[in-house]
Amino acid sequence: MKSKDILSRVFEITRDPRDGLLFLKEFQSLSPESFAILYADSETIFESSEALFSDLKLLYQLDLFPFVVLEEDSFQYLKVFFPLEQLNPNPSDDRSLGFSYEIIPREKPLLETVKSTITKKKIPILLWNDETEKLESVLDRCRSILNSSKIIYVSIDGPLKDPNSGKVKSILQMENHFSIPSDMSITDSQKEFVQLSEALVSKIEDPKFSIVLTSPFTLLTELFTVKGSGTLVKRKNRIHKFTSTEGVDMEKLFRLIEESFGKKLKQSFFDTKFDVLFLEESYRACAWMQKTEFGYLLSKFAVNGVARGAGVGRDIWDQILEHCNPLFWRSKPDNTINKWYMSIAQGIEKDESWYYYWLGVDRPLIPGIVSLLQSQPEDFESKKP
Template identity: 30%
Template sequence: MFFKDAFSLFLQSIGRSDEIDFYLKKFRQSSHQFAVVIPDLESMREAGDLLRTHLHFLGRLGLFPSVLACAPFADELASVFEGDRRFRILDIETLGPGPAEEGREIAVLKSKAMLMPTIFQKGPAFANRFHLVRMAGGIRSPQGDKLFHCSPDSEVRKEDQAILALAGQLLQLHPQLHISVTTPFDLLKEIFTVKGAGTIVRHGSSILHLRNSQEVDAQRLKALLEESFGRKLKDPDLLDRISDFYLDSRYRGAVLLEAYKGLCYLSKFAVGIQARGEGVAQELWDAVLRSGQPIFWRSRRSNSIHRWYERLADGFHRTEGWTVYWKGIGPDRIEEVISYCTNRPEDFSDFSLPATGSPESDD
């Protein structure tokens, strides 16, 4: 009971309970091995005890990642876990073609080969989540800014080029991998929160721009909207009013615009629960910005995404129930768009769906 209470408090300190509950459920339901943690030598020398503790926490939650220790430092990396009954050190060369046998211990997989040959030979046996752990943490831009997500061909500072190249090679071998770069201090926050505490490396999304609702898979789009907002659409004609559809090609995210007197009202900004924290929202927004259209939108005052919206907008105004945002709109029309947003009816029913996860935006 002490562990459960203490760890619950710890999880609450790193993120919102609905996010943590969602990821716990997601990982526990997965038929695949949970994750592979790949620490570098410096992180094990400087924070090995902490990393062991965090991995133990995961095991107590019923999540059993593997730790991968490859040449040339496999013995030293694995030695950090020696004598700890919560971990089981295995020579990866002796394992069969499947994943390491699941049990109540966390497997430390020791390889005589370097990382890439090991992944190449055993890749299908590993989980689809790889966490690269290093003291320097996430990847940064050439200007030193933190990158919450990037692609293998992104421009990064010189000292991060090697780890980005490694992530790119991993994605080339297995394109569906979830790869993140974080610190041993922030591993749990990276795993259990949408925003994370590191950098996700992935190939960019394909964003479609459609202007005809007949080109849209209405069933998939409505399912995305209802999942994202956690409520049922009550207006069956919503999509007929949309002038511009910006869609992730796999329907993991969408921005829907309505024409309004020479402006664009951003009716819906939605990202599916599974895709949150991967940069899909920013990719959609960048596609919208390339159109150069003046845009305004609203969001509930209680929406946790408001700080991001404030960074996107040229300005915003708070009313009793809404915050109204605008970009590219002159001061002579600000009062008009605030009035429109304040008086516009809602598009969703009041009752909630059983789906978990917080909405990307509200209406």
């Protein structure tokens, strides 16, 4: 299957080609061994290994090699029910794993062995035994050595769900621990995921680190869409407030804005100043605010594409609402965020070039605010046809 056909198949499953390409580019920019650590419990392997291996096969065909951790019992099951030809798998065989793999010997240096395995175009698999080492220790040790910021826990039980609405709890942010509502019924694997999350997130300082619980039937959707398909647990996003450029890497800030909007800033914008800047500590999102006679103008609200699924933009927005009132801003009509803006704004006016929004504004001020927004210069270069 050609790369284009593989991508088409992935995007057919995820129904999200634009964000899918964004995530694929992000994954391919990482060192191959750092892509992700994937753990599947034995029940998942016993009941839905074919679904899981189907998605792993597509990742394999995209040259993405997750580091897979399986229980020894799971692997014994696979040896019975699947022909495990490590060197020459037959993708057309319904009983084949569909990809080449290599078992990683525990006694060999992990990093060098995994790199060697991936160089040979094989997915590295580590067999784990609870009596030898606890799962938390295995995952943390491998994550640290492979420098990976993503752990995927695959369970047939799927993600955590709200007991009242039945909707997936997509993001849980925590500092030291989080509590599960008393009326929420969770399975043993979900309980293990919660315990792992608390243990790992509380001690791993990397703000990009996350651990996610998802189903073997929705692995690709979890990886290649902003919305995802599972319950993602991460550290609470750390948002800093600045009133001057001191302590701000302006080059990184401007690069964030350009990458978020997909356009180059005009030279004139580099000479402008913010009155208030809200900035995520890893430069994944920011809000550039300017104080006016009518209140605060949100000049730029930029969120790194990959960070959109981690709740960073929402956390910055909460900071804006807390510190900057009244508030107003504008957005291009084709901006995909307009649907959300319309849901939270107090009011809106439109013309051919812009949508104008405001929040917490007294009615007599609206004409002046719209006039001010209309007078603002275009800060981005026009895209070349």
